[in-house]
Amino acid sequence: MARLHHLIPALIAASAHAGELTLEMKPFFITHSFAATALPEETTSIQLDADAWSDFKIIEIVDHGGSVKKNQPLIVFDAGEIDKKIADTRHSIAGQELSIAQAGLELLTLEKTVPEQLTRLRRNAETAAEELKYFVETKRKTLEESAAQSLKRQEQLLYSYQEELKQLLQMYEADDLTENTEEIILQKQRDAVESAEFALRMETLDHRRTLEVSLPRQHISLTERRDDTALQLDKGQQDLPRSIELKRIELTGLKTALERNRESLSKLEKDRSLFELKAPGDGVFYYGSIDSGKWTTGELIKTLVPQGKPPVHKTLATFIPNKANLIAYAFLDQASARVLVAETQGIAILEGREDVPIPVTLKSLATTPNPDQTYTATFSAEWPESPAMVAGQSLRIQITSYSSEKSLSLPNKAFKFGPKGWTVEVKLADGKTEQRVVTRGRSSEESTEITAGLEAGQVVIVP
Template sequence: MIRKSASFIAPLVFALTAHAGEIAVEQRPFTIEKSFIATTLPLSDCTLLQLEPKSWPEFEITEITKHGKRVTKGEVLVRFDAEDIEKKIADTRRALDTSVLSIAQAELLLKNLQETAPHKLDSLRRAATIAKEENTYFTQTRRKAASEAAMQALEKKKQILSNQQEELRQLTKMYAADDITEETEEIILTRQKDAVATAEFALRMETLDCTRSLEVTLPRESIALSNNERDAAITLRKEEEETPRAIDLKKADLETLKISLTRSKEMLADLEHDRSLFDFKAPADGLFYHGPIENGRWSPGDSSKSLAIHGKPAPNRPFATFIPATSKSAFVAFLDEATARALKPALSGIATFDGMEDIQIPVTLTTVSNIPNPDGTYRADLAATWPKDFHPASGTTAKVRIISYSNLSAISLPTMALSYGPDGWTVDVKLADGKSQARSVKCGRVSKDDTEILSGLEVGQMVLTP
């Protein structure tokens, strides 16, 4: 084994250390490369599948095309269970027919009420007037006349009885003067006695009738006529108050039915609109993707979980995308702030796919947003020149490399060789006597671990590094 002495090794280590800590200032190409991941997406003309119902709350999938499948024009992409909505539409149409009939009936009833109400009021007014007249006439005239008639009839019966009794007395007296009463005379006396008995009975009956008439019938009739006058007046007053209200209620009912009909028509229109959403068909030949492609992103996310039989996509949110076969593809990237600042439109570069690095796709930066997205990224769009018969699937990612800055004759140093102090940026320059001196420099762009020096150094100088 060959061993070196310590005196030999120490100068060697010092020489290597001195060489590693010195950099000769020279001009050389200085470039800044920005690399980032971009996603292949269709340029335009994509159709987002989205449920925008006006009233129907739930859509359950019964048929759905597989993700990524090529479809032809008119092919069903998604179909939902329409049984319940078709029943609802049928029920609504029947309800509409019923509403039309109800409105016609309500209009007829209102018209009839408006026509008959005046006649009914006139009849009630006449009845009230007649009831009042009857009661007034009875109170002022007929009751007294009826009382007098009853008394007069009673007196007449009394007079008849008195006459019959007087006649019997005279006959008895006359026949008593004869010694012999003939059979004819006996018959006449018997007949007269019967007449007296009849008159007595008639008087008793007339007395009863007179008493009842004066004490019961006439007072009762007086009460009945008074009540009739009162009730007729109440009925008239009630009808005069209720009739206008009844007409207004009929009008309100009719208006309610019309409003209900209008709303039912709107509901039917909404349901028919929603029914059209139960079948999504391909508008042309193309590809079907689960999940929306919008705003530069393909976002299957949670929406793709519902894209299965019996699944229920959320309304008013895109859940799938149709990509026409004629759609061209490009790249979209979302950059961090530093990368976005370093890039500007018209810069060109290349894109490569993992596993296909031998295929380099020329790309050109078309737009770079200067407004950050809510997540802090900046959108960048890139046009691509695709090789013949090369058609990457939408949603695949590639690595993009773009030279954002290039200076073919620049002076650059490792960033670690620079120090920042009160006088700005400085570097340690090695002097001829072996000593070092701090020199102020003006820095330019930074590329990874190197910094461009714009002024303060000359070619050939030696810069010390830590």
């Protein structure tokens, strides 16, 4: 136990001096390491920019990474359904053109006949009104007088025949003898009286019917005709001009539908050209999109098979010309992007071939961040002949943004920030320590350069 008590101070002293670091001038540099991808500068996106058709079913497709020649089909789609649709649309257009011609003829006919029909309706209404007015004001009274006069004539005729018969009877009775001739004359007169009596009865009936039935009925008929023709005129004045306007609207609608159908046919015929996508030149065919330094495929790649139905208006694949220059694309964090400048040089390592360093030079660096808070950078490279580089291969770029042959530096954990600024704990000659204010220079992930406040040979306590 006594021996342990003697060891405790020694252990404490050893622990205190384990974090001491003597400052010395030595090289200081800041390096950055980040992933990159080799991609071509020149590409052609392959997509279905269809205006009307959306059902594209693949029959044939070149394998991913396959070499192709100019005008070689890359993707061939089944055109059966669109060919039927185009044929149906053309047939529909032919029918619409006939309908428009017929509607135009009907419109011309209406424009000519409607005014004539309105004139007839107006004339019929005026005539019916005039006939009723004439009947009420003149003709009815005239017919009543005529009926009365006819009845009176029959009464007078009967009276005349009766008087003649009476006189004949008186004359023959005075002779006390009636001869055969006289008897014939009397019988003839009696027949005339009987006929006149019958005619009077008939005329009386006709007179009564004329006054009680025929004239009221004629009045009703003329009134109804006046009302009917007035109604027909009113209806015609509304319906007939409207029929012209409706026919114009119908014709306009037919023309609009025809124009839309023609536009649809034009779009379908344009879309028909997409059913065989050909290579624009000699090159390589890649599935997916290569854009803005990224090669993406996603779920879409599952449709790039025979019988697959890829979506429209999305990049399906990419054509890479044989002469396309490969560059390295990287996406840097803000710390790296703020310190790197154009023409900074470094090396790239092809994953799996760390024994072949590839010289690279920073050519461009975005000044604004992407939505994911990264900054797009491009690097030119001196690509080796072997191993041969192809688009899409992964790289690891190493690049130095700052270097100094002689600098004082400390681990980052040696610094503290307080009211006086950055300080470090310095060991004095008497063994005690004090906080010393320092000026920091550039920093790496592990250490920071000191530009003022300390000298070589001083001892710093590092936690």
